[in-house]
Amino acid sequence: xxxxxxxxxxxxxxxxxxxxVSKALKDSVEISLDTRQKVKAFAQLYNYKPNNIALSxxxxxxxxxxxxxxxxxxxxFTTVIGGVEKVANEKGYNVIICSSNNSFDKEVINLEMxxxxxxxxxxLSVAKETQQRKDYHHLEETMSQGMPIVLxxxxxxxxxxxxxxxxxxxxxxxxxxxxxxxxxRNIAIITTVDYISVGKLRTNGYLKALRAxxxxxxxxxxxxxxxxxxxxxAIADFLATKKxxxxxxxxxxxxxxxxxxxxxQGKKVPDDVAIIGFTDGILSKHFIPSLTTISQHGEExxxxxxxxxxxxxxxxxxxxxxxxxxxxxxxxxxxxxxx
Amino acid sequence: xxxxxxxxxxxxxxxxxxxxVSKALKDSVEISLDTRQKVKAFAQLYNYKPNNIALSxxxxxxxxxxxxxxxxxxxxFTTVIGGVEKVANEKGYNVIICSSNNSFDKEVINLEMxxxxxxxxxxLSVAKETQQRKDYHHLEETMSQGMPIVLxxxxxxxxxxxxxxxxxxxxxxxxxxxxxxxxxRNIAIITTVDYISVGKLRTNGYLKALRAxxxxxxxxxxxxxxxxxxxxxAIADFLATKKxxxxxxxxxxxxxxxxxxxxxQGKKVPDDVAIIGFTDGILSKHFIPSLTTISQHGEExxxxxxxxxxxxxxxxxxxxxxxxxxxxxxxxxxxxxxx
DNA sequence: TTGTAGGCGTTATCAG
DNA sequence: CTGATAACGCCTACAA
Numbered sequence: 001x002x003x004x005x006x007x008x009x010x011x012x013x014x015x016x017x018x019x020x021v022s023k024a025l026k027d028s029v030e031i032s033l034d035t036r037q038k039v040k041a042f043a044q045l046y047n048y049k050p051n052n053i054a055l056s057x058x059x060x061x062x063x064x065x066x067x068x069x070x071x072x073x074x075x076x077f078t079t080v081i082g083g084v085e086k087v088a089n090e091k092g093y094n095v096i097i098c099s100s101n102n103s104f105d106k107e108v109i110n111l112e113m114x115x116x117x118x119x120x121x122x123x124l125s126v127a128k129e130t131q132q133r134k135d136y137h138h139l140e141e142t143m144s145q146g147m148p149i150v151l152x153x154x155x156x157x158x159x160x161x162x163x164x165x166x167x168x169x170x171x172x173x174x175x176x177x178x179x180x181x182x183x184x185r186n187i188a189i190i191t192t193v194d195y196i197s198v199g200k201l202r203t204n205g206y207l208k209a210l211r212a213x214x215x216x217x218x219x220x221x222x223x224x225x226x227x228x229x230x231x232x233x234a235i236a237d238f239l240a241t242k243k244x245x246x247x248x249x250x251x252x253x254x255x256x257x258x259x260x261x262x263x264x265q266g267k268k269v270p271d272d273v274a275i276i277g278f279t280d281g282i283l284s285k286h287f288i289p290s291l292t293t294i295s296q297h298g299e300e301x302x303x304x305x306x307x308x309x310x311x312x313x314x315x316x317x318x319x320x321x322x323x324x325x326x327x328x329x330x331x332x333x334x335x336x337x338x339x
Numbered sequence: 340x341x342x343x344x345x346x347x348x349x350x351x352x353x354x355x356x357x358x359x360v361s362k363a364l365k366d367s368v369e370i371s372l373d374t375r376q377k378v379k380a381f382a383q384l385y386n387y388k389p390n391n392i393a394l395s396x397x398x399x400x401x402x403x404x405x406x407x408x409x410x411x412x413x414x415x416f417t418t419v420i421g422g423v424e425k426v427a428n429e430k431g432y433n434v435i436i437c438s439s440n441n442s443f444d445k446e447v448i449n450l451e452m453x454x455x456x457x458x459x460x461x462x463l464s465v466a467k468e469t470q471q472r473k474d475y476h477h478l479e480e481t482m483s484q485g486m487p488i489v490l491x492x493x494x495x496x497x498x499x500x501x502x503x504x505x506x507x508x509x510x511x512x513x514x515x516x517x518x519x520x521x522x523x524r525n526i527a528i529i530t531t532v533d534y535i536s537v538g539k540l541r542t543n544g545y546l547k548a549l550r551a552x553x554x555x556x557x558x559x560x561x562x563x564x565x566x567x568x569x570x571x572x573a574i575a576d577f578l579a580t581k582k583x584x585x586x587x588x589x590x591x592x593x594x595x596x597x598x599x600x601x602x603x604q605g606k607k608v609p610d611d612v613a614i615i616g617f618t619d620g621i622l623s624k625h626f627i628p629s630l631t632t633i634s635q636h637g638e639e640x641x642x643x644x645x646x647x648x649x650x651x652x653x654x655x656x657x658x659x660x661x662x663x664x665x666x667x668x669x670x671x672x673x674x675x676x677x678x
Numbered sequence: 679t680t681g682t683a684g685g686c687g688t689t690a691t692c693a694g
Numbered sequence: 695c696t697g698a699t700a701a702c703g704c705c706t707a708c709a710a
Contacts (some may be wrong), residue, residue, distance in 0.1 A: 004484045006687060017697045022689060032695060047480055053401070053456035054687035056392045057702050064457075072436070073417040081411055085438070089445075094452050097411070097436040099424070113433050117391035117703095118403075118457070141386055145343045256625045263627065286595045286622060288602065345703055356681045361705060371679060393703035396686045456687095 005046040064094040066119030070127045072099040075281035076298050083302025104129035108138045121148040121313050123305045132195050148312040150305045162308040163325040164301050168198050171294040171330035172205025175248050175276045182339040184246035188221040190254040202250040232257045246274040252283045274338040289336035344385040403433040405458030409466045411438040414620035415637050422641025443468035447477045460487040462644045471534050487651040489644045501647040502664040503640050507537050510633040510669035511544025514587050514615045521678040523585035527560040529593040541589045571596045585613040591622045613677040628675035
């Protein structure tokens with residue numbers, strides 16, 4: 001099996017020096033046309049490709065962006081990646097993706113691995129476990145070693161760095177207001193436990209909207225779900241006794257399961273109970289009834305995050321540090337699950 | 340902003356040689372306990388991490404596996420990645436994911452980028468465009484440069500390399516047989532155009548099952564869909580005139596859209612028309628009715644692919660080349676869309 | 679016990 | 695026009 005061809009080998013074969021080969025391949029005017037052509041032909045023949053590793057070592061940069069997400073099996077994150085890739089590729093960067101699987105340890109390991117040579121900077125959404133433990137030493141460390149990090153979606157308030165988020169609270173208000181505008185008054189929320197930053201913010205938005213509309217806040221209309229696995233039974237229990245006319249679910253799965261439970265109860269969506277979700281994924285789009293949702297514009301988030309990161313990477317060293325937080329607008333996508 | 344600490348810097352600070360530092364950090368008995376402790380304390384303090392780039396260059400291997408998939412926004416592929424990551428991490432490998440977005444050019448670029456230093460070998464499912472163009476030079480090239488490739492799912496018959504597939508044809512037969520066993524006789528298939536290898540194989544399986552059961556094959560019961568975008572209208576047109584009692588859809592989206600169209604026609608699933616899909620994704624699971632499908636066991640595919648690759652990577656150089664094709668069993672997941 | 683030197687593949691600088 | 699040399703960060707055989 002052939003091995004990768006190096007400058008050295010080409011040089012030996014052609015009986016010239018390594019630097020001659022290097023220059024010839026770069027079309028340097030220093031080298032005679034004759035040699036240039038000879039070298040290039042030979043390189044082509046042997047399919048020479050410069051070794052990126054060596055280049056990275058030499059240039060002390062890799063021209064690649066590391067993306068670290070909690071779950072790869074998650075439509076929202078994959079759309080974000082799409083946005084990142086688009087911008088990155090335009091600017092000549094490659095994108096490497098790693099998933100933490102919501103595990104703190106894996107997040108640390110992956111970050112350290114990428115940080116020790118594979119990427120120049122990071123776009124990251126923190127793992128559930130990390131939000132719980134509030135241990136951010138790995139992030140601080142990589143930043144203190146000169147590698148910028150852009151946090152997105154599941155961010156950390158205490159960290160000083162670039163951030164791209166949506167206004168979760170506002171999005172939740174939009175959702176809730178939409179329900180109110182279509183005549184609902186008994187609006188329940190199915191949300192996550194509070195340590196998930198986005199869940200908490202969305203809950204707050206819901207509360208704010210109710211208050212602004214002088215609708216009584218009922219604690220028993222708030223369901224906080226810990227684990228995705230048993231969410232259907234949790235929702236079934238929750239809805240068994242309530243007579244709500246609308247539900248705001250902070251993610252797709254909760255919304256879908258709510259529909260399921262309601263249908264089992266013989267209730268019609270949206271006529272008996274309207275439902276609105278958050279995150280515009282495949283489920284919402286293809287479900288029957290298709291779900292009204294708040295879109296997070298994942299692709300745009302990714303694109304903005306990539307821009308922020310590349311700006312930082314390409315900023316002159318002496319530039320004063322300055323961190324931005326970009327807030328992406330959410331939008332309401334009306335479909336069949338609300339009136 | 341601090342920079343990354345190198346052996347050199349530590350050596351200078353401590354006024355010893357670089358190799359002393361290197362050895363001390365490895366707890367080499369060559370170095371006095373005293374020096375060792377001093378060095379290690381210092382390294383810890385400055386959070387020294389060996390530079391992977393330098394290590395890769397030196398060892399001529401990166402200990403990372405490159406995974407290249409057609410679409411990251413695709414549940415099946417993400418489950419495969421899960422399997423790869425599991426095995427890889429166990430064996431001390433890291434995983435880098437790139438998506439080709441079904442574009443031939445992006446596949447080439449990404450592969451070349453990873454091949455020129457970032458990964459030791461690849462697990463890959465080819466892009467749609469690549470299957471169409473039948474241009475595999477990039478794959479042949481990386482293999483000829485000594486980097487093994489394991490193909491999975493959308494493979495290339497002509498390529499000589501390790502492969503992990505499911506028996507698409509057999510899976511399709513299982514699906515079709517299930518429909519037949521539950522009393523259906525007028526079974527349509529919604530499939531892809533033929534250049535998608537897995538689509539073609541599944542179509543073949545469907546045909547085989549019908550033949551084996553002496554059921555007439557009707558060309559007008561076969562719908563080949565080119566693009567996902569307009570599949571709903573295509574399916575609607577297709578179903579408008581037919582009176583089938585079952586549909587086998589070669590992927591989730593086709594299955595879901597078939598249900599949608601049927602419901603609009605006022606038909607009941609599974610009572611009027613039974614539906615079975617392929618690929619066990621979130622949609623199938625959460626849809627109402629939940630969809631009976633053929634599971635591809637993505638995680639197992641990923642795990643097996645990773646094993647094959649690592650075996651090859653760690654095989655002694657002189658070992659004779661030998662390529663395996665692993666066929667993963669599919670299984671029928673019965674849910675509510677069939678009788 | 680510690681240090682020196684060479685090399686992994688590349689490029690830039692400088693000398694011939 | 696061409697080539698030698700040093701450097702990027704690390705490791706290791708060998709020398710001191």
